[in-house]
Amino acid sequence: MEQRLTKNFKVKDSHRLEVSRAQGGYQSLAKLFQMKPEEVINQVKEAGLRGRGGAGFAAGLKWSFIPKNSGKPVYLTVNADESEPGTFKDRYILELDPHLLIEGIIAACYAIGAHVSYVYIRGEFYFPMQRLQAAIEEAYQAGLLGKNILNSGFDLEVYIHRGAGAYICGEETALLESIEGKRGHPRLKPPYPAIVGLFGCPTIINNVETIASVPYIIQNGVQAYRAVGTQKSPGTKLFCVSGHVVRPGNYERPLGYPLKNLIFEDCGGIRGGKKLKAVIPGGSSTPILDANDVETVLLDYESMEAHGSMLGSGGVIVLDDTTNMVDALGNLARFYAHESCGQCSPCREGTGWAAKILDRMLSGEGRPKDLELLRSIADNMAGKTICVLADSLSMPIWSYMKKFRGEFEAYANPNH
Amino acid sequence: MPTLTIDGIQVTVEPGTTLIEAAKQVGKSVPHFCYHKKLSIAGNCRMCLVEVEKMNKPVVSCQVTAAEGMVVKTDSEKVKNLRKNVLEFILINHPIDCPVCDQAGECKLQEYYMDHSIADSQMTEAKVHKPKRVDLGPLVVLDDERCVLCSRCIRFCDEITKTGELCFVNRGDHQTLTTFPGMKLDNLYSLNTVDICPVGALTNKDFRFACRVWFLKETPSICTGCATGCNITINHYDDKIYRYLPRENEAVNQCWLCDEGRLSYKFVNDSSRLLRPKAKTNGQASFVAPTVAMEVLVSQVEKTKPQDIVLVGSALESNENNLALKKLADLLGVTHLYYSARIVPNPSHDDFLIKADKNPNRAGVEKLGFKPLLGAAPIHSKVCIILGGLSEAEQKALQPKASGHWVMLASNEGPDTQAADLIFPTATFAEQEGTFTNFQGRVQPFAKAFEPKGDTRPASQWIEELAVRLGFCHCEASQLLRSGSG
Ligand SMILES: Cc1cc2nc3c(=O)[nH]c(=O)nc-3n(C[C@H](O)[C@H](O)[C@H](O)COP(=O)(O)O)c2cc1C
Ligand code: SF4
Ligand code: SF4
Ligand code: SF4
Ligand code: FES
Numbered sequence: 001m002e003q004r005l006t007k008n009f010k011v012k013d014s015h016r017l018e019v020s021r022a023q024g025g026y027q028s029l030a031k032l033f034q035m036k037p038e039e040v041i042n043q044v045k046e047a048g049l050r051g052r053g054g055a056g057f058a059a060g061l062k063w064s065f066i067p068k069n070s071g072k073p074v075y076l077t078v079n080a081d082e083s084e085p086g087t088f089k090d091r092y093i094l095e096l097d098p099h100l101l102i103e104g105i106i107a108a109c110y111a112i113g114a115h116v117s118y119v120y121i122r123g124e125f126y127f128p129m130q131r132l133q134a135a136i137e138e139a140y141q142a143g144l145l146g147k148n149i150l151n152s153g154f155d156l157e158v159y160i161h162r163g164a165g166a167y168i169c170g171e172e173t174a175l176l177e178s179i180e181g182k183r184g185h186p187r188l189k190p191p192y193p194a195i196v197g198l199f200g201c202p203t204i205i206n207n208v209e210t211i212a213s214v215p216y217i218i219q220n221g222v223q224a225y226r227a228v229g230t231q232k233s234p235g236t237k238l239f240c241v242s243g244h245v246v247r248p249g250n251y252e253r254p255l256g257y258p259l260k261n262l263i264f265e266d267c268g269g270i271r272g273g274k275k276l277k278a279v280i281p282g283g284s285s286t287p288i289l290d291a292n293d294v295e296t297v298l299l300d301y302e303s304m305e306a307h308g309s310m311l312g313s314g315g316v317i318v319l320d321d322t323t324n325m326v327d328a329l330g331n332l333a334r335f336y337a338h339e340s341c342g343q344c345s346p347c348r349e350g351t352g353w354a355a356k357i358l359d360r361m362l363s364g365e366g367r368p369k370d371l372e373l374l375r376s377i378a379d380n381m382a383g384k385t386i387c388v389l390a391d392s393l394s395m396p397i398w399s400y401m402k403k404f405r406g407e408f409e410a411y412a413n414p415n416h
Numbered sequence: 417m418p419t420l421t422i423d424g425i426q427v428t429v430e431p432g433t434t435l436i437e438a439a440k441q442v443g444k445s446v447p448h449f450c451y452h453k454k455l456s457i458a459g460n461c462r463m464c465l466v467e468v469e470k471m472n473k474p475v476v477s478c479q480v481t482a483a484e485g486m487v488v489k490t491d492s493e494k495v496k497n498l499r500k501n502v503l504e505f506i507l508i509n510h511p512i513d514c515p516v517c518d519q520a521g522e523c524k525l526q527e528y529y530m531d532h533s534i535a536d537s538q539m540t541e542a543k544v545h546k547p548k549r550v551d552l553g554p555l556v557v558l559d560d561e562r563c564v565l566c567s568r569c570i571r572f573c574d575e576i577t578k579t580g581e582l583c584f585v586n587r588g589d590h591q592t593l594t595t596f597p598g599m600k601l602d603n604l605y606s607l608n609t610v611d612i613c614p615v616g617a618l619t620n621k622d623f624r625f626a627c628r629v630w631f632l633k634e635t636p637s638i639c640t641g642c643a644t645g646c647n648i649t650i651n652h653y654d655d656k657i658y659r660y661l662p663r664e665n666e667a668v669n670q671c672w673l674c675d676e677g678r679l680s681y682k683f684v685n686d687s688s689r690l691l692r693p694k695a696k697t698n699g700q701a702s703f704v705a706p707t708v709a710m711e712v713l714v715s716q717v718e719k720t721k722p723q724d725i726v727l728v729g730s731a732l733e734s735n736e737n738n739l740a741l742k743k744l745a746d747l748l749g750v751t752h753l754y755y756s757a758r759i760v761p762n763p764s765h766d767d768f769l770i771k772a773d774k775n776p777n778r779a780g781v782e783k784l785g786f787k788p789l790l791g792a793a794p795i796h797s798k799v800c801i802i803l804g805g806l807s808e809a810e811q812k813a814l815q816p817k818a819s820g821h822w823v824m825l826a827s828n829e830g831p832d833t834q835a836a837d838l839i840f841p842t843a844t845f846a847e848q849e850g851t852f853t854n855f856q857g858r859v860q861p862f863a864k865a866f867e868p869k870g871d872t873r874p875a876s877q878w879i880e881e882l883a884v885r886l887g888f889c890h891c892e893a894s895q896l897l898r899s900g901s902g
Contacts, residue, residue, distance in 0.1 A: 341591075351588060353508055
């Protein structure tokens with residue numbers, strides 16, 4: 001298969017401008033500046049590019065929400081917070097092909113009429129940040145950023161904003177608050193950022209991979225982009241596989257690719273000759289799949305949904321049959337309790353409470369009614385909060401307890 | 417103007433009305449912690465969740481605005497459960513130390529628990545512990561464990577005073593209210609945070625542990641701290657004032673009070689209160705019976721020509737008391753009609769509520785025709801009847817032509833009363849009813865909180881008695897004195 005996002009990953013010094021250019025980097029700009037902004041938006045719409053940050057929202061459609069002639073500046077914010085456990089794809093793009101991202105930023109900003117873009121990078125990504133910063137500087141020097149890019153008359157400034165280590169700042173409105181210098185608390189919606197975003201101005205927030213997918217679409221067109229993937233999930237996606245496989249790592253595959261092939265062919269199967277037990281398919285919050293699901297599920301939005309889960313961020317966590325599912329859920333609950341921003345009563349209290357119950361069960365103090373209690377906590381959090389972090393714990397609670405009920409029952413009845 | 421249905425009742429509301437306000441219009445109160453109509457919408461407590469037909473999730477009624485044809489349920493079984501569940505979450509880490517909590521009796525968490533929950537806690541794990549008795553500033557103490565993290569106090573300091581002292585730190589169930597490093601909750605309105613705190617997290621140092629709130633009686637009144645005349649409720653018990661709370665009046669103080677005004681009640685309870693008339697003989701002041709004091713005054717006035725009498729009203733006293741003095745002037749033919757006012761050096765003031773003029777009734781007394789004593793040319797007189805008090809500067813305008821001429825009608829002992837030859841103890845505004853005219857010209861009534869103590873009476877009653885004793889027929893005097901309201 002043709003590599004689109006990862007084609008330069010193995011090229012020596014792929015992060016440098018001259019190497020990138022030798023590989024065809026920034027070639028899409030000539031085409032871009034021939035097009036009208038609306039044409040760019042339409043092309044991305046027709047290509048069917050869906051957001052790679054987790055929710056899979058159509059990128060072109062999102063861009064079209066920017067009001068015309070609002071009289072306010074428009075911003076593009078690139079979400080490079082990548083804090084979801086098991087997700088490590090954006091980091092590779094930042095480290096190994098930062099110019100691909102910059103090329104995408106130029107296209108996206110041109111499409112939505114933004115002249116300033118912020119890349120919000122998680123604070124722990126120091127090395128990727130340095131790589132991107134160096135690339136931005138190279139791009140300025142080469143006239144690819146700044147005033148009148150390549151004599152197109154289009155101006156663009158790109159800034160990096162480093163986070164301070166909060167998972168919640170990956171949520172798009174918490175991210176905006178953070179750039180504004182405030183505490184990373186998600187905002188109430190509506191208004192949506194496309195109308196009232198950064199500094200009160202129309203703003204588009206896209207994931208790194210989403211933006212990095214744009215140059216290919218501009219350069220090669222809709223047909224070429226749709227040549228792989230499914231009708232509703234066209235194109236390729238990065239899948240970062242971690243956990244109990246022989247060859248963990250980043251794999252660019254067309255959407256619709258069988259999960260089974262990813263695990264058993266590309267990643268070399270389960271390490272140590274163990275058996276597959278479960279897969280978290282798209283970052284820690286996505287409902288868990290068991291070995292049966294893995295037989296049939298495809299890596300696209302629809303198939304995942306049909307199997308009761310979500311494609312999410314593409315962070316695939318593979319668990320073998322030695323995994324204790326109560327422990328795994330306890331681990332997640334502790335993560336979400338730690339990362340809840342603390343605003344909404346159900347999330348603030350519910351995540352911590354669930355973590356405490358699971359810890360108690362794990363210490364051998366489980367009680368029969370714990371399972372009911374955990375389920376009611378999940379029920380009472382989900383859909384009742386400002387952002388979906390609360391749901392992100394509810395979904396694993398429901399799915400782990402459903403698929404691995406026996407294990408949970410054993411912990412709830414330690415004396416039986 | 418959208419028309420919607422709330423619990424089966426149709427209502428048409430202004431565009432942009434939130435569901436919580438629309439529900440209020442049909443008499444349904446939706447429980448809430450974080451919502452406050454004067455502050456931005458935070459939507460964090462999730463207590464106000466309601467059901468809206470055709471929406472797949474419950475909605476926060478404090479944020480969602482009414483739309484044409486909406487069908488809202490605020491009391492369905494589902495909504496009742498939502499509330500119960502949110503309360504369960506809020507309570508798991510709450511200390512529930514109601515017996516020692518100052519808010520008990522006026523606590524939203526207590527109320528809502530009684531109305532919407534009454535469930536035993538299902539949490540058996542250890543609660544999260546947070547700082548207790550945090551000294552937030554000169555007037556406010558914080559108990560972080562009781563805080564429900566509604567952010568009302570933060571928004572108040574960000575949006576109303578714009579001083580921004582407060583913030584949250586830490587995340588999840590460790591999220592904690594505090595002040596920014598190096599800052600104190602120290603602004604001119606800090607005690608409003610205590611009012612709007614729905615629970616016992618923020619308490620008022622001046623009031624905490626002074627009285628259980630269920631003992632307190634409430635009397636609508638007007639703050640006497642400055643010319644704004646903020647509307648207040650006096651909380652009192654056993655003839656003592658415990659605190660002022662703001663009383664809503666959109667045209668004057670909205671729902672706020674400044675700290676200085678809020679704490680200005682103390683003179684009412686003070687040990688400097690005059691409870692019996694005093695008269696000086698040979699330079700020595702001593703208590704006398706009211707009848708004796710009145711006899712002295714009557715004989716003084718009787719032997720003095722009207723042009724040798726000065727009557728001094730007060731910008732601190734009600735329109736009614738000043739009017740009485742004015743009517744007395746009319747009966748006697750006195751033309752020297754002045755007023756005293758409270759002047760403080762470097763008075764606080766801002767462009768919100770606080771006026772540099774620290775008198776609640778300057779506009780009223782001026783409208784009655786009194787002239788300021790301060791800055792007046794020296795006035796020579798034999799008898800001076802003074803309502804309220806006198807500053808040193810004001811005393812200079814009054815030139816005594818005879819001894820024994822200082823007559824004061826005052827509520828508290830002070831440097832000015834030391835100089836008086838005859839003192840009649842008066843009731844404060846808390847012990848009588850009346851009106852003040854604020855700087856905008858609004859005539860604002862206040863009610864009597866409790867009965868005057870000892871021999872104290874409203875100044876108008878002393879003046880009325882004087883008129884009667886001077887031979888004016890009773891009904892003439894009282895009609896004159898009591899008619900009209902300035
Ligand atoms: C708690 C939480 C954390 C998130 N973290 C990230 C993240 O680290 N990176 C990311 O791209 N999107 C993250 N998202 C999703 C963003 O809110 C947003 O949907 C996304 O950046 C939009 O980009 P896309 O349309 O290109 O996918 C997170 C969402 C939530 C609720
Ligand atoms: S759901 Fe949780 S993380 Fe999201 S805003 Fe509410 S408290 Fe914060
Ligand atoms: S804040 Fe309310 S519920 Fe909490 S201890 Fe005080 S009175 Fe009780
Ligand atoms: S102290 Fe009171 S007003 Fe402030 S956040 Fe806590 S509960 Fe709300
Ligand atoms: S009152 Fe609506 S969420 Fe708090």
